[in-house]
Structures are given as C-alpha cells and as structure tokens.
Amino acid sequence: MGGESTAEVVLVTNDDGIDSPGLHALARAALLAGLAVTVAAPAVEASGTGAGLTAAEDHRRVPTEPRDLPGVAAPAYAVAGHPGLIALVGCHGAFGTTPALVVSGINRGANTGRAVIHSGTVGAALTASVLGVSALAFSLDVPLDRSEPPHWETAAGVFAQVLAALRECPPGTVFNVNVPNVAPARLKPIRWARLAEFGSVRAAVQRLDDGTVEVTTVEVDEEPAEGTDAALLAAGHVTVTALSSVAEDNAVHGDLTRWSP
Numbered sequence: 001m002g003g004e005s006t007a008e009v010v011l012v013t014n015d016d017g018i019d020s021p022g023l024h025a026l027a028r029a030a031l032l033a034g035l036a037v038t039v040a041a042p043a044v045e046a047s048g049t050g051a052g053l054t055a056a057e058d059h060r061r062v063p064t065e066p067r068d069l070p071g072v073a074a075p076a077y078a079v080a081g082h083p084g085l086i087a088l089v090g091c092h093g094a095f096g097t098t099p100a101l102v103v104s105g106i107n108r109g110a111n112t113g114r115a116v117i118h119s120g121t122v123g124a125a126l127t128a129s130v131l132g133v134s135a136l137a138f139s140l141d142v143p144l145d146r147s148e149p150p151h152w153e154t155a156a157g158v159f160a161q162v163l164a165a166l167r168e169c170p171p172g173t174v175f176n177v178n179v180p181n182v183a184p185a186r187l188k189p190i191r192w193a194r195l196a197e198f199g200s201v202r203a204a205v206q207r208l209d210d211g212t213v214e215v216t217t218v219e220v221d222e223e224p225a226e227g228t229d230a231a232l233l234a235a236g237h238v239t240v241t242a243l244s245s246v247a248e249d250n251a252v253h254g255d256l257t258r259w260s261p
Contacts, residue, residue, distance in 0.1 A: 007036035011090040011099040011128075014107065015120025017045045018067055018078040022106035022152050026138060027072045029156035030103055033163060038095045039069060039076035040086050047107075051084040051123035062089070083124035091131040101166075102128035105138030106155045110178050112230040112239070113196035122176055122243070129174045129245040134166055137174070141181045141233055148181055155179040158238050161190065165240070174243045178233045186236070193239040196228035 010030050014023040018041040030037045043065065063080040077095060079086050087102050089095075104124040116122040125135035140155045142148065155177075162177055180187065206214045224230035229239040 007034055008101060009097045009099045010035040010037055010101040010103055011087070011095065012037055012039045012041075012103045013083050013086045013090070013124050014041050014105055015046045015049060015083045015124070016108055017042050018069075018076070020106075020108070022108055022138075022140065022150065022155070024069050024072055025152035025156040026103060026106045026159070027069065027074060027076075029159035031072070031074060033160050035101070036097075037072070037074040038090075038097075038099070039067075039072065039074055040064070040079050040090055040095050041077075042083060042086070043078040043080050046082045046120050048118055049082040049084065049120040049123060050118050051127045052082045052120075053085040053088060054082050064095075083120045084127045087124040087127040087135075088131070091128055091133050099128075099133060101163075102133055102135040103138070103159075104135065105140075105177075106152060106179075107137075107139035108142050108150060109139060109144065110141040110230075110233060111137065111139040111176060112178055112233060113224070113228070116176060116195070116243070122174075125174045125176070126243065126245045129172045129243075132172045134169065134171055134173045135175075136162060136166060137176045139176075139178050141178060143181070151181050151183060154182060154184045154187065157184050158187075158190065162240060169242075172245070174245065176229075176241045176243050178229055178239045180233060180236050180238070182236065187238060188236040190238040190240060191232050193229035193232045193237075193241050194227060195241055196224040196230035 012027045027039050065078045067076045069076045104121045107121040111119045122137045125137040128135040142150045232239045
C-alpha cells in the first residue's frame with residue numbers, strides 16, 4: 001500500500017494568464033524541486049492589478065475551468081479573477097490542500113523598484129503573506145519591445161536556490177526575484193537588493209481629446225541608485241528583495257488630541 005504524498009504543497013499563479021509560457025516553466029521548476037504543485041492563474045491577462053480581489057463575475061462566485069498545461073503534470077485551473085484573489089482563495093483551500101507556499105510568475109518583464117506595489121505578480125505573493133503563507137514572485141527582464149526572446153529556463157533554473165533561502169525564513173516571508181533575460185551561462189551571482197526609487201519602466205499618462213485617459217508603459221532613462229534591484233539587474237545579477245506586506249508604522253506618532261472633537 002502506498003501512503004499519501006508528504007511533498008510540500010505549492011500554489012503556482014501569475015498575472016500574465018494561464019497560457020503564459022513563464023507560468024508553465026515555473027510550475028515545471030516547482031515539480032522538479034519535489035513540490036506538490038497546483039496551478040491556478042487568471043483566464044486572461046491581469047497585469048498591473050496589484051493585490052486586487054476583482055473577479056470577472058458578480059454574485060460572489062468565481063468561475064474556474066480545469067486545464068491541461070504543456071509539460072506540467074499537475075492539476076491546473078483557469079480562474080476568472082485577478083492573481084490577488086487567486087492567492088486569497090487558494091490559501092483558504094479553494095483548489096485543494098491549503099498550500100505551504102505560493103509562487104507567482106514567471107512574469108514577462110521585470111518588477112523592480114517601489115512600483116512593485118502595482119504588480120499582479122507581486123500582489124499575489126503579498127496577499128499570501130497577509131495570510132501567513134510564504135511566497136516567491138519571479139520576473140524575467142524581457143524588454144518592452146520584445147526584441148529578445150524570453151529565456152524562461154534561466155529564471156526557472158534559479159528557483160531551487162531561492163526556495164532554499166526562503167525555507168530559512170519565518171512563515172509569511174516574501175521574496176521578489178528578478179532575473180536577467182540571458183542564457184543561464186551568462187548569469188552573474190544572486191544578490192540581495194533593496195528596492196529602487198523607481199523601476200526600469202514607468203507609467204505614462206495622457207488625457208486625450210475624446211475625454212479618455214491613455215495609460216502606457218515606457219522605459220526609464222535615469223540611472224538607478226547603486227545596490228538597488230534595478231541597478232543590479234541591469235548589471236546582470238539575479239536580484240532578491242525581501243518585501244514586507246501590510247503593517248503598522250511604529251515610527252509615526254503624533255499628538256491626536258489636537259484634532260479631538
């Protein structure tokens with residue numbers, strides 16, 4: 001008689017959608033690391049949604065559809081919701097056993113600097129953290145113009161090393177991981193990095209004559225500060241940044257009596 005699997009359960013999600021090759025590569029890396037994988041990702045792209053809990057349907061019901069993913073021998077679901085919502089319901093057991101770990105990515109494009117607050121990839125990881133579940137967010141530094149093919153295998157190849165570091169940390173820890181878009185042989189060593197003031201891209205907003213607002217993404221020309229995730233990534237290093245989720249700021253205390261009625 002065979003016993004039940006004792007493999008650590010992981011939920012793999014992303015914000016690029018269920019059909020993303022980066023998601024499939026990350027799921028395969030988790031399987032290779034010996035984890036019990038379940039994949040649940042948005043049915044369509046949900047980039048830039050942060051930790052939002054928006055679903056595609058009303059009435060508090062979120063449609064899910066089983067999928068077979070190429071090269072991924074694990075249950076998978078296309079979900080009509082954003083990655084933050086997927087992480088939330090997944091950590092409450094919506095897709096089976098409650099996961100011990102949430103892994104998000106591999107995102108097409110870097111997630112660096114303070115703008116990570118807007119990233120659906122990072123938002124899923126931070127949502128898991130609020131629930132006491134450790135999480136990894138993986139992004140690959142693919143150019144906006146897609147002039148270079150994505151090296152998904154490079155990002156997937158550092159998964160085991162980053163996971164080993166995460167396992168030494170308390171529950172609820174979040175690592176944001178950015179990987180240069182190069183062949184594995186060209187990678188420089190993994191480095192801890194602080195968040196840059198800005199990332200490699202920023203939003204460009206313009207109000208048009210028809211009354212609409214156009215929001216696009218453009219590359220940043222300024223040089224990021226030394227030792228930040230944006231600078232180290234540009235220099236060819238894999239970067240890891242430990243992120244704090246929502247918490248009170250004990251350094252800020254004022255005299256509230258002045259505003260008392």
